[in-house]
Amino acid sequence: MLVSHTIEIPTDAHSAPGSALWRDAVVYQVYLRSYRDSDGDGIGDLGGLREGLEAIAALGCDAIWLNPCYASPQRDHGYDIADYLSIDPAYGTMADFDAVVKRAHDLGLRVLMDMVANHCSVDHAWFRAAVAAGRGSTERARFLFREGRGVDGELPPNNWDSVFGGLAWTRVVEPDGSPGQWYLHSFDSSQPDFDWRHPDVAEHFARVLRFWFDRGVDGFRIDVAHGHYKAADLADHPGGRGPEAGHNHAMWDQPEVHDIYRSWREIGREYEPEKYFVGEIWVPSPDRLADYLRPDELHNAFSFDLLVQPWEAARFRRAIDTGLTVGRGWPAWTLANHDVHRAVTRYGQEQPSDEALPTDMIAAARRTGPANLERGRRRARAATALALALPGSMYLYQGEELGLPEVFDLPDAARQDPIWTRSNGAELGRDGCRIPLPWTTDGDTFGFGATGSRHAWLPQPAWFGAYARETQAADPGSMLSLYRDLLAARRAHLGGAAALRWLPTARDSLLAFERGAFLCATNFSGEPLAVLPQWHNLTVLVSTQPLVDPAVIPPESTVWFVDERLAAS
Template identity: 50%
Template sequence: MADGQWWRDAVIYQVHPRSFADSNGDGVGDLNGVRSRLPHLRDLGVDAVWLSPFYVSPQADGGYDVADYRAVDPLFGTPADAEALIADAHALGLRVLVDLVPNHSSDRHDWFRRAPAGGPGSPARDRYHFRPGRGARGELPPNDWHSLFGGPAWTRAADPDGSPGDWYLHLFAPEQPDFNWANPEVAEEFRAILRFWPVRGVDGFRVDVAHGLVKAEGLPDHGRSARLLDLTSTPFWDQDGVHEVYRDWRRLLDSYPGERIGVAEAWGRTPVRTANYVRPDELHQAFNFHHLTCSWEPAALRAVVDDSLAAMRAVGAPATWLLSNHDVVRHATRLAPGADRARAATLLMLALPGSAYLYQGEELGLPEVVDLPDASRRDPAFRRTGGRDGHRDGCRVPLPWHGDRPPYGFGPAGGPSRLPQPDDWAELSAAAQDGVPGSTLELYRAALAPRRAHPALGGGDDLVWLPGDDAVLAFERGAGDEVLRCAANAGGHPVEVEVGPAGELLLSSAPVDHDGAHVVLPPDTAIWWIPARAPRAAPASAPAPASTPMAAQTPTRSSTSALGPPPP
């Protein structure tokens, strides 16, 4: 893809710095730890790295409570470390996106610290949503909104004399007060932040809670308790006013060379609503949560693919696809039973047109850690709901890099890790899977290599469904000399798929029987192949005999790395 359009088919890898790699042995991942593992990402074959927040923060919500948007928290390193990480990534051909958190700040942000002293109705308080309470003495919250982390979305502040005063809004934890985007000072502050980081080399921003900045005028009652996916008729999600914010940001981003992009974490009620965030004068991409939340069911999957492509095609934006991130149960567990389904879902995702997002550790096949001790958990919703919710720590357990016991190379030998790692993760470490045919790591490498070399993958928005068994999602990508086909069996019985006597089977997510013209596709298995009418592409490694399961044809690390680093 041309430099000005690099993001349209990019594979972007999310790094949660606290859990990625620890360089100093304090048990918490940091920027120098990320730097040390960038070659892993280059060899994996991704195009860009998205860093979760590393800004100054009290860490009430994993860094998404930002106290200073221009400063690096000493927990993660120094400003020089951040600039060195960006430079190292660019040298390896990796672009860098950073998180931007515009819906709320930390209660330790200088603005919020000054708000109570300002008193009711003061300019200092107007940067947030302060409101008098209801009831005879203002003892009740201003409306019935609920926090996504449990309990009311309002906390009562003190007046300058120390007496109970107005309430402030926080759709998340009390330590995360929501900004008032009707105040022009807020808009100007974020313009300045958007100018700060590109000068230091970042290639774009992932916009946290992009659908939440603007609230309905007057902050009316909701009428029922809102949940994260309850996006209908809410006065605080997906309000039309957010789009003026992103039009303003797009003009700013377009003023920089190299196509700096904005990516919306936007939960739209439908793909059409999500597409509003990526109209030609707004952001560049929006996460496809309709895909992430879709069940492993053929009709549902086909519908979400069709609806997503149609909605994005209408506004000229690429579709995005993702299966895991730092807020949801890892898809190796969520799509259970077994690892085969997660591997098949990955091959299906990476064959779809558009951009794909990977979450750290999914290339190792890491499952969700569901048995963390309560005392280890840091998700604020876990505390606010008495353990009924707030289980996001299970997907944030530090990664295993090498070794046969914790911390598996996450930090110095014998050192701690911020969350306890399972005792059976040795076989899932990056070192244990490196170069092993059929491993999940090699499957990811083998899948990402053709996306770089084969125009039928990633780019464009074309997709033609192929006839066949209703349990199988089979489609064709590309045209003319560049055609690729994918089939994924989302049913409960084996299905025979015709690949043709001269078709070239590129990759399978699990062993399959292949007689040269047909493949018997077991349940929860996906394959890629080039039909006979297309010219043969050089395989990523020497093909195995026809009787050998295709999973054994997964390229080794050396053959994948021979493709070289991604283009700058």
């Protein structure tokens, strides 16, 4: 039997992570390349986003998080930035960007951009100058260039692996044509890491932040926020190489990284209201994550534990408790993003339920086994309702509100993720969760682009039209309608700082908590479960599956209740 206890939520201005505008916001993640195409070239753009902002506002969201739209050669689709102060022509112009920010603000949506400061593109002016300048130059000091090992420097400086597979080092040719130094890239070879120990780097990014803040941007999601600094000696990873090597402590989560966020927080405080920072942080223990959320550092960080849990009540509860504790009561939750497989597919797959948290959480969210999509949809609906009932902000990845499954069967020639190429096809990568969205049931691109547009940059499967936004908008039982109902009920009943109190239940597979007059119950089992007698007088707000009897929670579903008497008092 699950027992009751209360998790208090800080309410004072000092302890709450950031402005109240953000601590319980619902943020819609826009993968711009795949959202909507306004000019017919097959690539989503700022014009398409501007046209689609009303759909995001109508969903009930408070903000958007815009994946990188800076000038980039697009080898990693924007996470390889060539110029931090301009818009990539494939996405539009600076005027288009300004129009998006204005329209978003007019609709009551705040705007987050993506900040990629661990690395840039090999096309960045600084890196081109570094290669041209040669050994010992100031230009090279902005990056992590090192001499190779071996008789002629033919071996990399250490044994570090890239996150995308293969070595984390690439050798350059010196200006005189001879084999030269090696540069570090934590990801693709087209993404050289900055050396944050050089003062030029910190000064550059301070300018970048102010540039976008002055254009009306409300905050930043920080990519790989646990990176940036590497151990000064760049020592070999004692775990060796390969997927079993374990966490490389010299490569990630160095103590100096916290100085960056203290300085950025000070910049954000120059504005009214204060600008907001949320970090993408993958660290091996919750206490390490808590360090990033000290009062003078980041406002918030994603609590990824919930995303990677198998469909088990106890595992969900443990992840929620951890997230609330580490996030000081207001964490950033998400069940999907542009780096992991879609929730409907993940919850439809067989998932291991061992006790340990996966050491590679991203890999744990990119399994490729068969999926029962009917079961996956039930569980995704229930998990979304549970997550939206929690204290904290919620990040919704585009297409999740349509219930899109992962697309596994892309032709090899169509795949574009560098993970696919660097792993020689051993890893499918992330293309399958980035397929351009279906807006209509038919047409060359299912409404992603206008009639007669080029085919989308990633091929949409023929069955995508069945998930079209236009059809789901008119269907009260659709995934889209469920999201709208949940967000409306959340706004009406879950505003403010209500503590989460876990409720005792008769079955371990039934997870229930209350927040003031609101109660959320999730049935993780495959059979109907009766609610406790004291819940019989509660009013049902939303159920993720049809209710035959309000006293019985259907299998694999979540029900939201409200005590009208308490709500009125």
